[in-house]
Amino acid sequence: MSATSVKRSGRSRPKTRTGCRTCKQRKIKCDERRPSCANCIKRGVECAFNKSTATSSSLSPTADSQSCSTSIGDQIANLPAGFGFIDFEILHHFTVSTCFTISSEPLVRNTLRVTLPQIGFANDYVLHAILSVAALHLSHCKTEKSAFYISHAIQHHRIASATAVPLLSKISAENCVPICMFSALTFIFALASPRQPEDFLVVKSSTVPIWLLLLKGVHSVIEAESETITSSPLVAIFQHNLQEENFTRSLPIDTNESFVELENNIDIYNRSYPTKCRILHEAVSKLKRSYILVYGEDRLSSNAIKYVFTWLYHISDDFLKLLKEIDQEALCVLGYFCVLLKQQENSWWIEGWATHLVSKIYSQLDELHRLWIRWPIEQIGWVP
Template sequence: MLDQLRSQSATSGDDGSQQQSPAPYRMSSRNAYRRSHGKSRTGCKNCKRRKIKCDEQRPSCRNCLKHRVDCEFVVGLDAFLRPRNATTAQPNSDLNMFDLELMHHYTTSAYATLSCEPVLRNLWRGPVVELAFTCDYVMRTILAVSALHLAHHRPEKKDFYVSIALTYHQIASRQALGLLSDVAKEDVVKLFMFSSLTIFVALGGPRNPSDGLLFIGESSFPDWIFLLRGTKSLIAIAGQELSRGPLAPLFTHAMRRWEILHPPEEAGSCQEDVLGELQALVDANVGDEEALRIYNHATTELRGVLRAFDTENGASMGITDAFVWIHEVTEEFLPLLRVPTQEALAIFAHFCVLLKKLEIHWWMQGWANHLMRRVHEHLDDEHRLWIRWPIEEIGWVPPRN
């Protein structure tokens, strides 16, 4: 039998010579289940430094999320944003599916929550996204907003989405803040849009009991408020480029809302009567003429905004309407919250009434009560009597002494 098998192993060639047939392929049971292993050298820097296995998940691997540190390979997004030569460009074989999920969610859902105005919704979904494809810090901020919106609607994965949002925004902020020290004209539109999106990140992100929207503790502002204060200087640098460019609908809407918020003097509402009483208290207790002028200006501007909210019942009001007051008083009044003075805090407490009316938006929910508590903590017993109306208006319950 063995000889018979040997004789079958040789065959005749075309020239009659004997040719040895190829040896049959044999796979041992051990090799049959062996997986090919390709070493990856694209893990994040933190995992390489610690010499541990990196799962390479984007935008942050699980090891970095666990230790709450920046994952340094997030820059992979730059590969998609960096311009390439059309004749030599090669498609990237690795798709960042999570980033695509965030962008899909933004363009189909999250964008519509940033404004009630159809024109502005189209702006957030169209021109702003187009701008982001030319600017990675704007792109990362868009993805951060999208992640925060998902965190709001998927509470079982809230910590994961919040970590992603903060990681993206921290990287974007480092890039943007570095450009703000010496703003080039070609960066103005991008920085302005980054500042606008950052407001939603700050409002929709997590907050600690000690955090404030405009002040933290007694002497410091969060970074984003400086961006808000800097919008005036950005507009001044850009000139008409902002109002005539792709963001023109935003400025047209802002001007229209400003006119609504500054109507001719009419018969006062209940809210205006309350602000009149507040202004009388300030007049009677402040001796410094310059400080008194600042307080009166802030109160007058707030009266106009409250009147508009009262007229429209808050249904169509947006972030522009509330923060137009911040924009008007940013240079002189907001610094007084850094001290803070008792009068500035009392006036700001009345601003919380506007924020309460905006809680139809996910990014504003809880801020009115949060800030009222912060104000109440910093006021003495006498000045707490000045804010009884806004406390009752928003339904906040002061803690027991």
């Protein structure tokens, strides 16, 4: 065969023009599945086809049904090895029940119910994380089988972590969305898991738990891959809407007076330690912002559950170091956070944390510093 004929053969090769717009922009092969192709599902971004493509595809009366059935079949085929009947039960429970307990926002609920499982089908570790949270919820609902579901939850989260944690050092536009979802699910898993006596929530056995490192890491991921996140169907979950005017409102009067007392105590007892004083004041300032967002206009915000954990998302490594050292003043600041937790105890995965945490803090304080947290104790209703 001559070189000329080879060249002609190359020019005459047919090109596909029916891929989704996202794949075309990225110049990668699209499998053209409806309503979302595999590439877009894996990245967690919106999948859109040109109208002309949709029109040509709809010429056949069975095209949509064939595409749907193929997509479902492929999803089932791509389920992790060993996926059994009990896992189908747990996954079903997530879509009909658990997802509605995570957020009160309709957009977030629908995203968790519809989009998150799709991402799980394309990323095994996300699917295992979904199952770990749903299994813990089942253990809460079906107390007679609690140990059975807790065992499944722990197993699924171990499998998820084995794959996801090594990816944290390799975050890119390709995996940032599933990594963020794994981090969020791990956070819920950690709070919903059976508590240990020594658990201080943000410090356990003098170490920072992996869920908090993941939660704080999400901040840098969102900043680095903001374009991917904002173009993703999951934007409703990660968009905090922390507008500057929210921070200019005043705290409720009784709350404000209590914070003034806390800040005065910090100043009085840390005059010789300006660096520590700065770290503590910074943590208190950020906590006051969470209070303002949660209680906006002197009432609980509809986004309260999200704003409660804004503080954990933003606390500094220096403050965490103080908590690891069981510093008395840092523990007192953490005690004020317990009041926010108490407001959200109608959520099964937060239930009991406020009382557990304030009691642990109280046990570590001397008599003087116990007086610092009288207001949180009274607000929570715990009796020492």
